[in-house]
Amino acid sequence: MTWLQVWTETAQIVKPTRYAVGVVARHSCAAGLNSAVPPTFTIPSPRTDVRTSHTSEKMPDMADTNRLKSFVRDFTDLIDDVGSDESRILNRGAPLLANLIAHDDWLPDPFSEPHPDHYQQYLLYCDPRERFSVVSFVWGPGHETPIHDHTVWGLVGILRGAERNTEYTRDEAAGAPTAGAAELCSVGDVTKVSPTIGDIHRVSNVSDAPSVSIHVYGANIGKVERRVYDEATGSEQSFISGYTSDVLPNIWS
Numbered sequence: 001m002t003w004l005q006v007w008t009e010t011a012q013i014v015k016p017t018r019y020a021v022g023v024v025a026r027h028s029c030a031a032g033l034n035s036a037v038p039p040t041f042t043i044p045s046p047r048t049d050v051r052t053s054h055t056s057e058k059m060p061d062m063a064d065t066n067r068l069k070s071f072v073r074d075f076t077d078l079i080d081d082v083g084s085d086e087s088r089i090l091n092r093g094a095p096l097l098a099n100l101i102a103h104d105d106w107l108p109d110p111f112s113e114p115h116p117d118h119y120q121q122y123l124l125y126c127d128p129r130e131r132f133s134v135v136s137f138v139w140g141p142g143h144e145t146p147i148h149d150h151t152v153w154g155l156v157g158i159l160r161g162a163e164r165n166t167e168y169t170r171d172e173a174a175g176a177p178t179a180g181a182a183e184l185c186s187v188g189d190v191t192k193v194s195p196t197i198g199d200i201h202r203v204s205n206v207s208d209a210p211s212v213s214i215h216v217y218g219a220n221i222g223k224v225e226r227r228v229y230d231e232a233t234g235s236e237q238s239f240i241s242g243y244t245s246d247v248l249p250n251i252w253s
């Protein structure tokens, strides 16, 4: 089965368009890893194998969702303050995310459950104006994303495990995307992405256990048209990821 066949079966494909991208910015993660990546990948399967509304009955009472509520409040204040100023959002938002992932007692278990075959993306919160969204990405051992872009600013913080972030460059006239630096991101690290500072990468779980990272994006990311790229052929495919789950954590109880 080709990468396109796999992708078509599991994501919402939309009409392809061209898009210029750059290099993913590096921040707290350790650089210098082998940039070679496996030619195959697994992709998320939106809204499958998920808990439904009954999930709330199974949520552990011990999760301190007040931390997530405080983060959402502070990030809303930030967006209210700086508007669409990407640089200020990333620079001031990164320490907010770092503070959130400094503790691992707030994410309810249903939003950190791995899938045996591919990574999961659980929506934790979306701003009512869709100015930002918060998502937990969960990878099982060996799972990785396809090479993909985001089209909006993003912050990624590692909550559990370790992930390899491999940067790619590509332009309108290019064929296959070119792998750049690979960096190891560990618990507490926060990285930034955007079309301005670099937007194409592949993320892999390099730990023996499930890894969990908390992502903040400048849109309702599950509804954003984005692209995946085939490393061998250079072909691209538009997609809309959706989300794994129909429910969100109750941060208001």
Ligand SMILES: [Fe+2]
Pocket (backbone or CB within 6 Å): 148, 149, 150, 201, 203
């Ligand atoms: Fe990404």
